[in-house]
Amino acid sequence: MRERQPSDIEEASVSNHSGTSDTGQTATSRRGLMKLIGTASAAAALGSGAVSGDSDTTPDPDVDELVERMTLEEKVSRTYAADRYIQGIDRLGVPGIRNVNGPAGASLADFIDGAETTEFPHTIAAAATFNPELINEQGRAIAREAKDGGASGLFGQSIDITRIPLHSRSGESFGEDPYLASALTKSITDGLQSEGVIATLKHYCAYNQTRTTGDVEDYYSTSEHNVVVSERALREIYLPPFRAGVVEGGAGAIMTAYNRINGTYAAEHEDLLDDILKGEWGFDGYVISDYGGTHSGVRSAVNGLDVELVGDEPEYLGENLREAVENDDLREGVVDEMVARTLRSQKEIGALSGDRIGSEPARNTEGHFAIAEQMAREGTVLLKNDGLLPLDTGEIDEIALVGPAPTEFKEDIGGSDGINESRRISPVEGLEAVTDDDTAITTVSSDRTELVTADDGFSYESYDEADFSGEPIETGTVSEIDYEGDAISITWTGEITPSTTGAHGISLTSGGSGTVSVDGERVVYTEGGGFGGPDTEVSSVSLTAGESYEIAVEVSGGGPVRLEWNPPTGIREAAEAAANADIAVVLTRTYTDYGDDRKQYALPDNQDALIESVIESNDDTAVLVNATSAVAMPWVNDVPAIMQLWFPGQEGGRALGDLLVGNANPSGKAPVTFAESVEDYLPQEVDTLPDSARGYPGVEGNVYYDEDVFVGYRHFDEADIEPMFPFGHGESYTTFEYGRVKLSKASTTPEEGVTVSVEVTNTGETDGAEAVQVYLSDVDPAIERPPKELKGVEKLEISAGETKTAKIDLKEESFRYWSPDESDWAVTGGEYVVQVGSSSRDIREKRTLRLREDPPHGNRSESSGS
Missing domain, CATH: 3.20.20.300 (Glycoside hydrolase, family 3, N-terminal domain)
Incomplete structure (x- = not known):
């Protein structure tokens, strides 16, 4: 182990396994x-x-x-x-x-x-x-x-x-x-x-x-x-x-x-x-x-x-x-x-001397709220906009705000992810703050969840073994599954006949692992609750009024157990509200809990059906996605506007209102690739729990990262898969024109590096911000490398009609890769392509750069990475 020297400030390089140096200040000297x-x-x-x-x-x-x-x-x-x-x-x-x-x-x-x-x-x-x-x-x-x-x-x-x-x-x-x-x-x-x-x-x-x-x-x-x-x-x-x-x-x-x-x-x-x-x-x-x-x-x-x-x-x-x-x-x-x-x-941090570094402690200040609001504005990604946004409030008498819980955001997944926030600005409050007093905001919840009632009751059998083996210790019939007992495992079967046709949400709440099957097909799987209590998994199934369906529920691990469904009644009321409004806004969400991976790439419950019904009722529909990752969007081509809100924090409602009406201009960029199918994310097999697959969720506890360095957009580029929305993508209410990309030198060494510069002009009528992205490609790599890799970003605030220059330095670290043969960082000389764009798939211009392994004037040196 490295011994700490007495000095608070050290200028030293730290050796790696191969004897090359990790240049720059050490963590010790940096903090000192x-x-x-x-x-x-x-x-x-x-x-x-x-x-x-x-x-x-x-x-x-x-x-x-x-x-x-x-x-x-x-x-x-x-x-x-x-x-x-x-x-x-x-x-x-x-x-x-x-x-x-x-x-x-x-x-x-x-x-x-x-x-x-x-x-x-x-x-x-x-x-x-x-x-x-x-x-x-x-x-x-x-x-x-x-x-x-x-x-x-x-x-x-x-x-x-x-x-x-x-x-x-x-x-x-x-x-x-x-x-x-x-x-x-x-x-x-x-x-x-x-x-x-x-x-x-x-x-x-x-x-x-x-x-x-x-x-x-x-x-x-x-x-x-x-x-x-x-x-x-x-x-x-x-x-x-x-x-x-x-x-x-x-x-x-x-x-x-x-x-x-x-x-x-x-x-x-x-x-x-x-x-x-x-x-x-x-x-x-x-x-x-x-x-x-x-x-x-x-x-x-x-x-x-x-x-x-x-x-x-x-x-x-x-x-x-x-x-x-x-x-x-x-x-x-x-x-x-x-x-x-x-x-x-x-x-x-000064804790040993009692003289803590930094400014005075402070909590819940207006300055902190302002940072949170600015982050929510800049972090919201406008994935799609066919001209619907920003809303013209002068032309709007009524907005229909619908969704499973349209009056509030899902803010966390529990556990260490949760914060006891000082205040919470809701979506309704955000819209009310930016619209006229006479603009009506009508909210309709599509969540009408209730216990499922079987036609002739659910027959049940409970066991004292987790694998349902042996003779049942108790049998009987109940009209609904709302179990609070302590049987080790239990099964229920029965028939249901819905009174409405359409997508029904099916949810299973359970303290143990369990499944719900409809006519023999599994539609819900849960691994059970954790320290936060029982888990609820929600899926969707299409049912026809008047037809009977066999429901089977199996749970291993004890109670509580509750089977509920969400009939399409709420969807119909939401569609009616949308039809009567000038603008419809659908607030969608995932139901992810702490530590419990999603069991489906689709939006849970009957939200896809909700969106489709609202679109049929009102062409002017914006979809808001209140989720921390990408979701399937089978309706992506039908809606004019989609915003990814993530978990926007306590000031999210205020930021949302400003973004929807144009008081703020969206500038967020997708830090992940949005794929049409979850199978698109890895070259090897992908499935959802409880099934096994080599890439995810693994086989017998082993997860194989066969994709190696081809993660995210690197894989989509290598496999030539068209993403739904690429990494780095994000639209704006204005337009940005990129000028000619310039390199500070056409030929360089890893030690010298190069500066990439490009002029960006806001050609619209609205002030905005653009995150200029620089990707690098090795034309003739010594080892298999991704088609391009992000190596620089500069975010520019540009007023309407203004031009600003982004300058991004590419240094030795930008060119290096890990050599399995040498077990060390390596840099290969040759031709590289510098690509500058607005996303990983929106490359505005390319420039060729020659990387010399020898420094100028014939002075040779090793070019191992840091």
Whole structure:
């Protein structure tokens, strides 16, 4: 392990496995430098950051001296976090580390009952802004709110790459592209750390799904599936955001994933933790597991884990390490290093001296609300617009706002994703704020869910074995399935005869795994509830009035169990409201719960049928998608306008109103590819749970990343698949004309790099913003490479009629790839094509660049990557 030098500022390069250097400042020097020259006024000492106790403690204590003065008992007490809290050492004046959840804000309600904080748009919406500067402001605001509640650490951001949209926690991702995710990770991490809060980046790494197949441990986000992935894919796709957060953003902590990577649990993975993270990248902060993510004591400690996150008492670290040291099974020096890492992270934010860096703590300020609103505006992606938007409020007397829950947004999926927000601006409030007082806003909910009643009752059989084996322990008949008992497994069968024709939503709520079949065809599958309670899965089936259908329900794992349906009555009323209105707006949503991957790519319930009925009633229909990932859109060619809202945060209603009427101009860009079919996302087989498939959800607990580096748009380009909406796509209420792309030099070396510049003119009548994207293609690659890769972005605010120039630097890192043969970064000279455009499929102009392996004037040098 790399030893920390006494100096706060170090200019050093850190060796990687092959002896080449990781150039630039180390994470240590980056954070030390920020502390010395980048801070605003120091915050008052807080409960989690104040120093008290031993009078011998220096104002800025030396970490090594503190560790030397600790007893072994005190040391091991710092190797676990009980309910997110790492204990302090009062005798030495060392404060504890109070961590809060926080991808979308500082969740102070975790330990301050009822505490309200600002809920910002969730991570995927932040990614859609393509605006690192704005995301840096978000990080600073979240840090101020965390400090205001006495926290010194934040469990965020989640920076795992989006591999497939079924992942329940895809909303906590910065999208599918490692360059974009890295730029945003660096930015928000810098914001958090510079305001005196330890940023904990998660989940390290390849945590791209939350459920799995086979007998592997799998319980609401704790899936321990095995990811079979090449080192090249790890290096080029999944690790770059973490590296950016550590080396450039100065992250103080890393949280490991639950899954295994090539057979080894993430929390004890020597290659990933000790060799790459702490060795190559020079990470000097601490590594913490997620709840239940630790699987060993000595092995985890030796291989790089520093802290075990637990609910109450540690299972593997803590006192277990003391016994291991006393039994000569573990060197005490290993424990010393684990403890030193938590202390270094505290020292970097000023917590050891009680002089926290950054500005004053603040919570729920108008400034924070303004950041949240701006993020919601810039993060909303106008996927399609055939001239319907912006709405002309002077010509509108009535707006029909319909959907399963049109008066509110779905804001989170629960668990660590939730924020106790200080206020919530609804869609109705947003529309009312931007329309005349005499404009009617009619809301109709399409959700008329009720218990399913069988014609002659449901016959049931309950068993005391999970596999329904043996003789039933109870039989009988009930008119409805609304079960609260504790049978291990139970089946129901019956006939239903609907009174209306159309798409019926079918929902099963269950504490255990279960299925619903209609006439022998499975229509609903659930894996059961988690710590948040029972799970509800909702699908749709087309039924005809007067016809009888056989319903079969099977649940293993006990109650409660409830079978409901949503008849098309609400759809008809919504269509009637649309027909009577000038404009119809359909607010759709997914029902994703924390840790429970989506079982279908389609919108759940009968929402597709709702959209189709509303379109038939009113051609002027806009569809809003309140979901954290792409969804199937069989109606995409029929509606004139589609907006992807993601989870827009507490100010989402205000932002939505301004966007719909043109008070704000949409500028969001899709950070993920929108495909017509979920099978389009990977070259190998894709299915949905409970079925197995090699690419997703895996086979017997193993998920095979056969696509290697061809993730997201890289795969769509390589396989020549036309996406529904490409990565980087987003429309505007104005038009942008790109001028001629210029390169600062036609021939360069990796060390010199090149600057790409292009003039962009707003040729419309509305001010707007455009995210200029630069992609790079290797014409004759030494190894199979994607057809193009994003290597630069600049977002320009351009007034109507104005021209601005985007300038983007391509450096050595832009050209490199991971060589499996050399087990190192490599750069190949030759011809490259620089592509500049508005999306990955909207390339406005290309330029050819010659990359020389030899620097000018004949001075030869190696061109290995950093």
